[in-house]
Amino acid sequence: MGLTLHRSHGLFPSLLGSIISQQLNGKAAARIHQRVLALTGKPPTPAAIEGLADAPLRAAGLSANKLRAVRDLAAKTRAGVVPDMRTARKLTDDELIERLTTVRGIGPWTVHMLLMFKLGRPDVMPTGDFAIGQAFSRHFRHGRKVTPPQLLQHAEKWRPWRSVASWYLWRSLDTDPETEAATAPLIKHRQKSR
Numbered sequence: 001m002g003l004t005l006h007r008s009h010g011l012f013p014s015l016l017g018s019i020i021s022q023q024l025n026g027k028a029a030a031r032i033h034q035r036v037l038a039l040t041g042k043p044p045t046p047a048a049i050e051g052l053a054d055a056p057l058r059a060a061g062l063s064a065n066k067l068r069a070v071r072d073l074a075a076k077t078r079a080g081v082v083p084d085m086r087t088a089r090k091l092t093d094d095e096l097i098e099r100l101t102t103v104r105g106i107g108p109w110t111v112h113m114l115l116m117f118k119l120g121r122p123d124v125m126p127t128g129d130f131a132i133g134q135a136f137s138r139h140f141r142h143g144r145k146v147t148p149p150q151l152l153q154h155a156e157k158w159r160p161w162r163s164v165a166s167w168y169l170w171r172s173l174d175t176d177p178e179t180e181a182a183t184a185p186l187i188k189h190r191q192k193s194r
Contacts, residue, residue: 010085011100012077013043014118019069019105020062032061046074069105076103093121116163125155125162135169 020036021029039056040048049057049070057067076082081099088096093115100111112126126132127148137146140154158165 010043011082011088011114011118012046012073014114015073015082015100015103015106015110016044016049016070018110018113019066019073022066022105028061035060036062046077049074050078066105069103072104073106088119093124116166121163123160123162124166125152125158126166127151127155129166131173132166132169135172139169139172 017033020033024032036057037044039052039060054067057070062070073082081102083091083099096115097108097111100106101108109126109128112124112128115121115124133146133151136151137143155162155165
């Protein structure tokens with residue numbers, strides 16, 4: 001298992017998939033996503049979304065709130081707020097976060113995931129990710145809860161590779177008890193040496 005970049009036809013399809021999958025389990029999200037793609041064609045485009053009435057999108061499984069978010073995504077993509085890939089590659093992380101979070105249903109966490117897994121940015125610390133906070137608390141705070149500002153402050157040590165540090169934090173939660181027991185002395189040694 002590794003840090004995998006997801007290739008697609010621009011930011012619009014990726015963000016559309018993110019909106020559709022919010023607060024759903026993987027199977028339900030995949031089913032709804034496939035139904036929407038059956039309506040829009042592949043790859044989905046803003047024009048295809050705008051050309052559809054609400055009823056088929058609702059019948060595909062989009063809630064009223066997600067429908068509004070998908071419509072806003074299409075409009076903001078056509079208006080240039082959501083950039084094409086060429087422009088996105090030239091923008092800083094902060095510029096992309098500022099632009100993309102103006103889209104209904106897109107928050108910082110979604111943009112952080114896009115920056116890491118779509119654009120391959122090496123220095124992203126998704127402070128709003130529950131698992132990142134959980135792993136950080138386990139390994140660096142003796143189980144005490146961490147706030148996003150505390151996490152960001154500590155993560156400064158990991159620049160310019162905070163995306164890699166994030167991957168290690170996620171993976172630390174996936175380890176089996178035997179592997180965790182074997183690596184625990186290493187983590188404790190690193191903590192004492194700081």
